Amino acid sequence: MNFSHRQLKAFLVVARLRNFSRAAEQLHIAQSGLSLMIRELEGQLGFRLFDRTTRQVTLTRFGSAFLPVAEQNVSSVEDIVEQLGRSAQHAATALSVGAPPLTCSYLLPPVIAAFAQQYPGVRLHLVDTELSEVSSMVRGGQLDIGLGMFIKPAAGVIRKPLFNFSLVAASAAPRFQMARAPRAWNAFESARFIKLPFDNPLQQLIDKHLAQVGHSAPPAFVVNFIETQIGLAEAGRGIAILPSTAIPACKGRGIRLEQLAAPVIELDFYELRDRARELAPCADDFCNMMRKLLPRMVSPVRRG
DNA sequence: TTGCCTTTGCTGTGAGCTGA
DNA sequence: TCAGCTCACAGCAAAGGCAA
Numbered sequence: 001m002n003f004s005h006r007q008l009k010a011f012l013v014v015a016r017l018r019n020f021s022r023a024a025e026q027l028h029i030a031q032s033g034l035s036l037m038i039r040e041l042e043g044q045l046g047f048r049l050f051d052r053t054t055r056q057v058t059l060t061r062f063g064s065a066f067l068p069v070a071e072q073n074v075s076s077v078e079d080i081v082e083q084l085g086r087s088a089q090h091a092a093t094a095l096s097v098g099a100p101p102l103t104c105s106y107l108l109p110p111v112i113a114a115f116a117q118q119y120p121g122v123r124l125h126l127v128d129t130e131l132s133e134v135s136s137m138v139r140g141g142q143l144d145i146g147l148g149m150f151i152k153p154a155a156g157v158i159r160k161p162l163f164n165f166s167l168v169a170a171s172a173a174p175r176f177q178m179a180r181a182p183r184a185w186n187a188f189e190s191a192r193f194i195k196l197p198f199d200n201p202l203q204q205l206i207d208k209h210l211a212q213v214g215h216s217a218p219p220a221f222v223v224n225f226i227e228t229q230i231g232l233a234e235a236g237r238g239i240a241i242l243p244s245t246a247i248p249a250c251k252g253r254g255i256r257l258e259q260l261a262a263p264v265i266e267l268d269f270y271e272l273r274d275r276a277r278e279l280a281p282c283a284d285d286f287c288n289m290m291r292k293l294l295p296r297m298v299s300p301v302r303r304g
Numbered sequence: 305t306t307g308c309c310t311t312t313g314c315t316g317t318g319a320g321c322t323g324a
Numbered sequence: 325t326c327a328g329c330t331c332a333c334a335g336c337a338a339a340g341g342c343a344a
Contacts (some may be wrong), residue, residue: 031309035311
């Protein structure tokens, strides 16, 4: 048995009007096509639905019994299609974005403001959570876009670079300062660092470069969040090597920032999307606004 | 004769497959 | 990846058949 929604709907219209010509007109098809459609449905069901003569069309006993089943089936399908249509419309008018707290607090507000101006009808849903959670929420379909320093690629998602950032050294100062000149890695040979956990991919990259300049001193602190690194550095408890995306978070605080050089490490800040999902065009525009607005905010090079 | 359903033959369209 | 081919399906017009 393999009948279609079209056939059931055609059956209902013929049953209601008791006339193939008028039913065909209502269904916007030729009467011959409708006749064929009903005959095929009867063939698939294995019984006749209508007794038709050249003068009248009447439901058979089987047709009368099949009528409520067909009505329920057509109604259920149309209800589901309507619900899906509403969800698709909602998807086109909503955008969910996830990022770590530092990104949400200091990088996204100007982007969100610009986006709201361009898309006043689109509801933006912001989720601030850990980087690993952002990645799994994108894979699970709870987020349209994930943002962050996804140093390692993950399966099932598309990772696209949005802008570059580099690394800066943060130390205590009477007020916020951005050093004019970069400082070489080997200048920190004997420094005590405030580090992220050893399994953090960014910290692993930093440790690799520290090892290359012969740094071997144990860390002063190992903490979970960049905000904590900034706070401890401001309190003079050591040097924190931070991504330059943390620059806006250091402004206004007793922190001196120096770009790390020899070598300058250039990294990508990424957007993450589920490979299988197609997003509304406003998602592309949100990312384009990040590309436009954020590079200047995270540049450790002093301007003016 | 008229009105209505069925049958037949044809066309257009889209999906799936294949080879370059 | 893309063009070309095949096939299934939907639909139409015209002719035929039948009952009132």
